[in-house]
Amino acid sequence: MNVLAFTFLVWAGSLVAGFLGALTGLGGGVVLVPLLTIFFHVDLRYAIGASLVSVIATSSGSAAAYVKEGFSNIRIGMFLEIATTFGALLGAYLTAKVPANAIAIIFGIVLMYSAYVSRRTRPRNNVEQPPDPLATKLKMNGSFPDTSGMRNYNVYRVPAGFGIMYIAGTLSGLLGIGSGALKVVAMDQAMKIPFKVSTTTSNFMIGVTAAASAGIYLSRGYIDPSLAMPVMIGVLIGSLMGTRVLVKTQTKLLRLVFSGVIVLLGLQMIFKGITGGL
Amino acid sequence: MSIKLRWRPQLDDERVEALIANLLRAGVVIAALVVIAGAIPYLGAHPRAHVSFRTYSSEPDDLKTVHGILQFAFTGHARGVIQLGLLLLIATPIARVAFSAVAFAIEGDRMYLGFTLIVLAVLLYSLFGSFLIA
Numbered sequence: 001m002n003v004l005a006f007t008f009l010v011w012a013g014s015l016v017a018g019f020l021g022a023l024t025g026l027g028g029g030v031v032l033v034p035l036l037t038i039f040f041h042v043d044l045r046y047a048i049g050a051s052l053v054s055v056i057a058t059s060s061g062s063a064a065a066y067v068k069e070g071f072s073n074i075r076i077g078m079f080l081e082i083a084t085t086f087g088a089l090l091g092a093y094l095t096a097k098v099p100a101n102a103i104a105i106i107f108g109i110v111l112m113y114s115a116y117v118s119r120r121t122r123p124r125n126n127v128e129q130p131p132d133p134l135a136t137k138l139k140m141n142g143s144f145p146d147t148s149g150m151r152n153y154n155v156y157r158v159p160a161g162f163g164i165m166y167i168a169g170t171l172s173g174l175l176g177i178g179s180g181a182l183k184v185v186a187m188d189q190a191m192k193i194p195f196k197v198s199t200t201t202s203n204f205m206i207g208v209t210a211a212a213s214a215g216i217y218l219s220r221g222y223i224d225p226s227l228a229m230p231v232m233i234g235v236l237i238g239s240l241m242g243t244r245v246l247v248k249t250q251t252k253l254l255r256l257v258f259s260g261v262i263v264l265l266g267l268q269m270i271f272k273g274i275t276g277g278l
Numbered sequence: 279m280s281i282k283l284r285w286r287p288q289l290d291d292e293r294v295e296a297l298i299a300n301l302l303r304a305g306v307v308i309a310a311l312v313v314i315a316g317a318i319p320y321l322g323a324h325p326r327a328h329v330s331f332r333t334y335s336s337e338p339d340d341l342k343t344v345h346g347i348l349q350f351a352f353t354g355h356a357r358g359v360i361q362l363g364l365l366l367l368i369a370t371p372i373a374r375v376a377f378s379a380v381a382f383a384i385e386g387d388r389m390y391l392g393f394t395l396i397v398l399a400v401l402l403y404s405l406f407g408s409f410l411i412a
Contacts, residue, residue, distance in 0.1 A: 085401065211371040214368045
């Protein structure tokens with residue numbers, strides 16, 4: 001393929017990936033690496049390098065829109081970033097040690113898990129529990145705008161959330177993704193943070209997590225400008241479009257949209273990993 | 279919006295978040311413009327050349343280190359300029375964390391200042407220090 005055609009097609013694919021990623025709060029990276037490796041035959045290391053760069057663009061670019069809505073919680077984000085950035089360092093180091101086929105299989109499993117998590121309907125515990133002492137000490141409890149004005153929420157199980165965030169950071173560094181799905185699990189499921197607060201705070205954290213492994217990727221030569229350029233520009237434009245839709249769309253529908261595509265890509269990555277097709 | 283008028287305990291945090299959001303947006307816009315500035319001469323130079331990323335061979339030093347990228351970009355190499363844009367993009371969340379540290383310091387929140395400095399140290403280590411053991 002020539003430079004012009006390759007750049008345009010990668011750009012167009014990244015635009016779609018960024019749009020869907022922002023729409024679901026899962027980030028563009030989760031479909032980007034399969035897209036680049038399966039359809040464009042890009043080496044896995046270049047793919048995760050370009051993906052990680054685009055993840056920073058997605059997160060940073062859409063943060064402005066989220067913050068205006070008043071959903072994200074900066075203290076929760078900053079505290080949990082300690083876990084994700086240390087995890088991201090570990091993940092970035094593991095990328096050089098783990099064989100590409102094993103990474104592809106792990107990637108496939110993470111994709112399937114993302115789809116499972118986003119499809120699962122959770123019983124929402126509406127009974128008011130007393131505030132958690134640790135979360136209170138860490139000043140994490142907050143409020144967000146709901147249909148009926150401001151709604152207060154309490155945060156629970158901080159150590160469990162922190163532990164899951166470390167794993168999310170490791171996967172982010174290993175796979176070049178934002179690990180949005182697992183970040184949302186840590187906050188929404190483990191820490192009982194409302195879904196919209198979880199997704200937007202997760203988005204806020206993704207850029208910082210990705211930056212922690214991007215430096216290492218850069219020094220290792222995983223980030224190629226000719227590939228990362230169309231990916232970054234495409235994902236950025238796509239995610240800005242997706243963010244505009246997010247605030248207006250129901251979360252239930254969001255979770256449905258993406259899961260089918262993700263399952264198929266996950267299966268494909270596992271298959272490629274096993275057969276050595278990457 | 280009547281809800282905006284109601285008193286909220288996190289008012290200071292929200293103002294900081296709004297500032298941070300603008301910082302992030304500015305960083306991304308500048309990074310994207312630099313990437314595009316490099317992309318135009320890159321695409322114009324050899325539009326019909328064959329391109330493939332099927333096999334991995336680590337990038338040259340000009341595209342791997344902060345120093346190398348700056349030098350390569352400012353000597354007018356299109357791919358260097360793109361890489362400089364990507365470097366600015368990577369620097370954006372780092373600037374955001376640094377800004378948060380200042381904001382927590384001004385608020386007098388020493389606990390969160392501490393958390394933020396830990397995160398900042400990890401990020402700076404990744405960008406500048408990883409060559410120490412790589």
